[in-house]
Amino acid sequence: MTAAAAAVPDDPEYARIPDTPAKGTVILLNGTSSSGKSSIARALLDTLDGTWFHVPVDAFHSMRGGTPIADEDLQAEIDRTAKGFHRAVAGMAAAGNNLVVDHSLTRRWRLLDLLGLLEPRNTFLVAVRCPLPELERREKARGDRQPGLAALQYGQVHAHGTHDLDVDTSVLSPQECALRIRDLLRRRPSPTAFERFRRTAPVTG
């Protein structure tokens, strides 16, 4: 609490929830592990006008306490975290915050869930692509990712097809990808991929 707020605790102004004039824009970076999502997100925060948040699903996984999870409970735990992550993202955007979301749409329900939560006109879906041999090279070089994770996700993350933009991080630097995404935002394609999905996919939530 600020000193000013403490000085006038009964002032009704401090009980008024601030207006949020517009919904935030969401850039949804979708790619496998090691495809370069976080690197692009960092470049975007230095490139885009205004204030943006980098919101990686990994940050939510890393908030979990250290109690061991039984193998048979692991998928439910991951699903619950992803579902909560989607709602946290939607809440931040609804309050007017601009977000770079770093996620892997490995299961179709994740896309369907987000379709029901995010404002489709303000959501831009970017496919972060990279050929599998390069993903495997990066995975090995990093040493902090489960070996084989990228290969497991490779055929899944882009299976739904449409995106607003594709970038290939085996030929573009993170900065070059960020500039293409900045151009996409300036063009503001209409309809967006999310708007097109909304017309054809069952919306949940």
Ligand SMILES: Nc1ncnc2c1ncn2[C@@H]1O[C@H](COP(=O)(O)OP(=O)(O)OP(=O)(O)O)[C@@H](O)[C@H]1O
């Ligand atoms: N455009 C690029 N060109 C070359 N190397 C890259 C590029 N983008 C990322 N890398 C390298 O690939 C590795 C993974 O990058 P990054 O952490 O950005 O991927 P990620 O998709 O966020 O991965 P994860 O989901 O596993 O956290 C890093 O070693 C990074 O330096």
